[in-house]
Amino acid sequence: MEKELNYIDLVEQPISMHPKKFALWLFMVTVVMVFAGLTSAYIVRQAEGNWLEYDLPTIFYITSGIVVLSSVFLHYAYYSAQKDNIAGVRIGMSLAVLLGIAFLVGQWYSWVAMVDREVFFVGNPSGSFLYVFTGLHAVHLISGVIFLIIVLISSFRYEVHSKSMIAMEMATTYWHFLAGLWLYLFMFLLLNH
Amino acid sequence: MASATVANHDTTAHDHHDHEHHDNFVTKYIFTQDHKMIGKQFLVTGIFWAVIGGFLSVLFRLQLGFPDMSLEFLRPLLGGWIDETGKLDPTFYLALVTMHGTIMVFFVLTAGLSGTFSNFLIPLQIGARDMASGFMNMLSYWFFFLSGVIMFISLFIKTGPAGGGWVVYPPLSALEQAIPGSGLGMTLWLVAMTFFIVSSLLGGINYITTIINLRTKGMSFSRLPLTIWAFFLTAVIGLLSFPVLFAAALLLVFDRSFGTSFYLADIYIGGEALPNTGGSPVLFQHLFWFLGHPEVYIVLLPALGITSEIIATNSRKPIFGYKAMIVSMLGITILSFIVWAHHMFVSGMNPFLGSIFMFLTLIIAVPSAVKVFNYLTTLWRGNLIFTPGMLFSIGLVSFFISGGLTGIFLGNSAIDIQLHDTYFVVAHFHLVMGSASFFGMVAGIYHWFPKMFGRMMDVRLGYIHFWLTFTGVYLVFFPMHYIGIAGFPRRYYSWTNFEFANMYTDLNMFVSVAAIITFAAQFIFMFNFFYSMFRGRKATLNPWRSNTLEWTTPLHPGHGNWPGEIPAVYRWPYDYSKPGAAEDFIPQTVPLSATPESNLPHEQELVKLEMEIMKDESEVLVANESKH
Numbered sequence: 001m002e003k004e005l006n007y008i009d010l011v012e013q014p015i016s017m018h019p020k021k022f023a024l025w026l027f028m029v030t031v032v033m034v035f036a037g038l039t040s041a042y043i044v045r046q047a048e049g050n051w052l053e054y055d056l057p058t059i060f061y062i063t064s065g066i067v068v069l070s071s072v073f074l075h076y077a078y079y080s081a082q083k084d085n086i087a088g089v090r091i092g093m094s095l096a097v098l099l100g101i102a103f104l105v106g107q108w109y110s111w112v113a114m115v116d117r118e119v120f121f122v123g124n125p126s127g128s129f130l131y132v133f134t135g136l137h138a139v140h141l142i143s144g145v146i147f148l149i150i151v152l153i154s155s156f157r158y159e160v161h162s163k164s165m166i167a168m169e170m171a172t173t174y175w176h177f178l179a180g181l182w183l184y185l186f187m188f189l190l191l192n193h
Numbered sequence: 194m195a196s197a198t199v200a201n202h203d204t205t206a207h208d209h210h211d212h213e214h215h216d217n218f219v220t221k222y223i224f225t226q227d228h229k230m231i232g233k234q235f236l237v238t239g240i241f242w243a244v245i246g247g248f249l250s251v252l253f254r255l256q257l258g259f260p261d262m263s264l265e266f267l268r269p270l271l272g273g274w275i276d277e278t279g280k281l282d283p284t285f286y287l288a289l290v291t292m293h294g295t296i297m298v299f300f301v302l303t304a305g306l307s308g309t310f311s312n313f314l315i316p317l318q319i320g321a322r323d324m325a326s327g328f329m330n331m332l333s334y335w336f337f338f339l340s341g342v343i344m345f346i347s348l349f350i351k352t353g354p355a356g357g358g359w360v361v362y363p364p365l366s367a368l369e370q371a372i373p374g375s376g377l378g379m380t381l382w383l384v385a386m387t388f389f390i391v392s393s394l395l396g397g398i399n400y401i402t403t404i405i406n407l408r409t410k411g412m413s414f415s416r417l418p419l420t421i422w423a424f425f426l427t428a429v430i431g432l433l434s435f436p437v438l439f440a441a442a443l444l445l446v447f448d449r450s451f452g453t454s455f456y457l458a459d460i461y462i463g464g465e466a467l468p469n470t471g472g473s474p475v476l477f478q479h480l481f482w483f484l485g486h487p488e489v490y491i492v493l494l495p496a497l498g499i500t501s502e503i504i505a506t507n508s509r510k511p512i513f514g515y516k517a518m519i520v521s522m523l524g525i526t527i528l529s530f531i532v533w534a535h536h537m538f539v540s541g542m543n544p545f546l547g548s549i550f551m552f553l554t555l556i557i558a559v560p561s562a563v564k565v566f567n568y569l570t571t572l573w574r575g576n577l578i579f580t581p582g583m584l585f586s587i588g589l590v591s592f593f594i595s596g597g598l599t600g601i602f603l604g605n606s607a608i609d610i611q612l613h614d615t616y617f618v619v620a621h622f623h624l625v626m627g628s629a630s631f632f633g634m635v636a637g638i639y640h641w642f643p644k645m646f647g648r649m650m651d652v653r654l655g656y657i658h659f660w661l662t663f664t665g666v667y668l669v670f671f672p673m674h675y676i677g678i679a680g681f682p683r684r685y686y687s688w689t690n691f692e693f694a695n696m697y698t699d700l701n702m703f704v705s706v707a708a709i710i711t712f713a714a715q716f717i718f719m720f721n722f723f724y725s726m727f728r729g730r731k732a733t734l735n736p737w738r739s740n741t742l743e744w745t746t747p748l749h750p751g752h753g754n755w756p757g758e759i760p761a762v763y764r765w766p767y768d769y770s771k772p773g774a775a776e777d778f779i780p781q782t783v784p785l786s787a788t789p790e791s792n793l794p795h796e797q798e799l800v801k802l803e804m805e806i807m808k809d810e811s812e813v814l815v816a817n818e819s820k821h
Contacts, residue, residue: 017406019406022402022406023325023402029432030394030398031436033434033437034440035440037439037440038444040479041440041479044476048473050471122451122452122453123453125455125471
């Protein structure tokens with residue numbers, strides 16, 4: 001009975017998108033909801049008063065630049081993969097990974113700057129929120145770096161090229177998303193301060 | 194497009210290969226990636242938790258109904274939670290209420306209901322080999338299992354399980370010194386819920402992806418059974434609301450373990466101020482209810498979907514208002530996200546804001562009423578067949594009406610001042626959410642049991658189970674309305690301390706007896722379930738003469754569901770008693786061109802189009818077969 005399952009039916013299906021890519025988009029929706037929840041909590045809490053004012057670490061401008069640059073390099077890698085320029089893929093992705101790590105280091109120094117201002121994780125929620133935003137974003141970014149490294153390794157095995165783009169597309173989407181998420185958080189902090 | 198097909202091909206082909214050659218006990222029953230087995234795993238685990246959750250409620254009902262009774266006979270089980278005088282420990286009472294709520298809402302009616310039927314039915318009813326990702330699906334179950342293990346352990350620790358209510362409001366839940374349950378019990382609660390959220394999200398992502406991407410040919414959204422619509426919208430709600438619960442829990446963890454003050458401010462314990470400053474407990478309520486209210490619909494919508502299917506099948510009539518049903522479910526989905534603050538009318542929220550939320554809340558009555566109307570009109574003058582599944586579905590409609598009506602009272606911010614946190618609320622949500630969803634779940638089990646296990650459940654035991662449960666539920670929850678209107682608050686250990694509550698002692702005794710009988714009746718169901726699994730009458734392929742795709746599979750579908758080609762779909766799933774047709778049902782797989790005698794004028798026009806498509810298809814088929 002099972003032997004006859006020769007998948008004659010798999011020719012055409014009403015598929016609009018690769019299921020895994022679609023699932024990634026849904027995952028990003030959940031991440032959006034986590035941060036939407038947290039930033040809404042920030043606004044609600046801020047409206048209640050008793051809110052500690054402090055200056056945002058200036059290093060955020062630098063890390064924002066880094067994360068944008070990293071996205072640009074990754075997109076270069078993505079285009080290279082489409083054109084089967086394997087060297088371009090490797091260079092672009094390596095730079096993106098390095099800049100991603102540089103971003104994480106920069107975010108760490110933002111915490112150092114916060115501690116220098118004597119705004120600690122424990123204390124008025126206004127400071128605690130900043131640690132939670134940056135920390136939770138960093139956790140997601142680490143997952144993104146791991147994802148990029150996995151795709152980078154497969155590019156060294158010649159598994160990323162114009163005929164096999166799914167992993168590359170997913171990594172690029174996720175990485176751009178994380179960069180955009182950081183820019184949103186930064187803007188949010190700038191505007192609601 | 195091409196890549197997608199290839200990938201899909203790969204996974205299914207691989208699975209079949211796997212299962213033919215080394216299908217051992219572990220890969221078949223434990224770490225399985227077959228959606229049907231995962232659905233059954235969710236079901237059995239859900240039943241396990243339902244027994245525990247129900248048993249806990251019997252324990253606290255004993256305390257409420259018979260406050261002077263000696264519970265010495267429970268000492269072998271509860272040990273130190275029974276004090277020297279043979280009474281239940283008050284803090285353990287709080288833990289019982291908390292765990293009853295948590296278990297029932299999350300483990301039984303979310304995982305047990307959605308997990309079971311979304312997994313089992315989605316691929317079968319849309320015509321797919323399996324879920325989009327069988328591996329993620331397996332992970333979803335095992336995260337749920339892990340979450341359950343942790344919650345189960347928390348029942349047995351020395352300080353007792355979490356005791357701050359299933360809503361875990363801080364500061365009660367945030368300060369370890371608040372009550373014994375706020376210590377390790379609360380920590381385990383949070384860990385368990387984190388895993389539960391992961392499990393729900395993995396499941397939900399899979400359900401949505403599968404429904405959107407893996408429908409068989411011809412299965413357009415306007416031909417989906419209403420069950421699938423309901424599961425789809427449930428998954429969407431879960432996907433949007435569970436992350437917010439995660440955010441709330443994360444901040445609570447920081448408050449508990451790291452000393453931050455998101456939710457804590459100016460608290461004195463034993464005359465000494467805590468260092469926390471600047472937090473807001475109402476913030477937690479906002480975040481929690483942003484999940485908490487949609488959760489109500491996560492629990493209810495699958496039950497409503499299951500009911501639509503069962504009522505249409507057993508009324509031998511098309512569902513009344515198919516599109517209206519979809520639109521009202523969509524409406525409920527959207528509205529569910531903008532009514533959360535009606536749980537917080539008395540939390541010190543701005544009264545003007547309260548009026549807005551009151552208005553939005555009352556609008557939910559509209560889609561709910563549309564659904565009720567459609568159920569009743571589907572039943573109206575149908576050739577009703579009272580299978581146990583049908584009875585439980587009608588029971589759901591009954592609870593949805595009687596429990597929904599009290600929602601109109603509770604949604605009013607002014608009346609809520611009197612009714613808030615009283616037994617009126619308990620009665621309301623146990624009818625409209627608890628019992629209605631539970632009945633949907635049981636109806637689904639009776640209806641799809643033949644597909645799950647290839648055997649029938651015993652009908653007579655089903656009838657006994659239904660009537661005992663149906664009357665039992667009303668006997669338990671109807672009197673609670675009176676107690677609630679009198680103003681008695683929920684979660685209180687004892688009734689006898691207040692003069693005004695004394696007159697309700699006998700009513701409470703009555704409720705407790707009814708609750709114990711209703712709980713006992715569930716063992717009839719459990720016997721029926723497990724006995725029929727092995728010894729039940731062998732089922733026929735389509736015992737309910739139903740239209741949907743799952744009944745076109747073999748009696749024991751293998752991993753991959755259909756041997757050979759997946760059937761294509763040519764019509765909606767509700768062609769029951771169509772005038773002119775030979776039988777009173779026409780399965781979705783029957784082309785319009787095969788039924789000229791019953792086609793409506795506009796369908797007759799579609800026949801030509803259909804013929805062309807079928808011609809193309811047969812060419813593709815031939816091409817494929819020559820390839821293999």
